[in-house]
Amino acid sequence: MENCLxxxxxxxxxxxxxxxxxxxxxAFNDIDPKAPTHILIIPKKHIASIAALEDEDCDLxxxxxxxxxxxxxAKGLDNGFxxxxxxxxxxxxxxxxxxxxxxxxxxxxxxxx
Ligand code: 5GP
Ligand code: ZN
Numbered sequence: 001m002e003n004c005l006x007x008x009x010x011x012x013x014x015x016x017x018x019x020x021x022x023x024x025x026x027a028f029n030d031i032d033p034k035a036p037t038h039i040l041i042i043p044k045k046h047i048a049s050i051a052a053l054e055d056e057d058c059d060l061x062x063x064x065x066x067x068x069x070x071x072x073x074a075k076g077l078d079n080g081f082x083x084x085x086x087x088x089x090x091x092x093x094x095x096x097x098x099x100x101x102x103x104x105x106x107x108x109x110x111x112x113x
Contacts (some may be wrong), residue, residue, distance in 0.1 A: 003047045006097035010044045024060060025067055029103075036105025037075045041067055047098040050087045068102050077104035 001007070008014040009028065016028035019039055030038040040062050047057060065083070072081045081104035086092040 002097075004046055005042075005095055005099050006042050006099065007046050010042070020067060020071060025064055027067060027071060030101070033103075035103040035108075037077060037081070037103065039071055039075075039102040041071070041100040041102060043098055048096045049093060049098055050085055053099075064100055068100055071102055072104060075104060079107075080104070082108050 002010075005014070009016045010026055016026075018026065018028045020027040020041075024044060025041060026044055027039050027041045030040050039065060043057075043060050043064065045060070046052060047060075053061065068081075068083050084101040084103065085099070086094075086101075
């Protein structure tokens with residue numbers, strides 16, 4: 001069993017505010033939101049990052065992106081949103097379980113800092 005923060009959230013060993021769940025993915029509110037809507041969408045299976053993806057995970061990633069689209073619509077993010085996957089040290093990843101940030105409800109600048 002993985003000793004991983006987000007795996008513990010998947011197993012309900014740690015609390016989270018869930019917004020969507022099925023057999024493959026879980027979506028929950030970020031504990032430190034950076035926008036009015038800030039949802040983390042994760043695979044239930046432990047995958048460390050985009051860099052650790054296997055070819056067999058492609059359908060799972062597509063399912064996560066479809067979930068992001070559905071949640072964005074459900075949250076009324078009609079003006080747009082941002083889907084972010086920080087990866088590795090330079091990417092700013094702090095939790096080593098793949099997660100997609102769904103951010104919306106305000107305009108975002110580009111490029112990132
Ligand atoms: P990263 O920096 O790895 O891209 O994103 C990790 C995200 O996880 C951060 O936005 C952080 O606020 C969030 N986070 C860290 N610990 C917890 C937690 O225990 N619960 C929830 N809901 N979010 C967390
Ligand atoms: Zn994990």
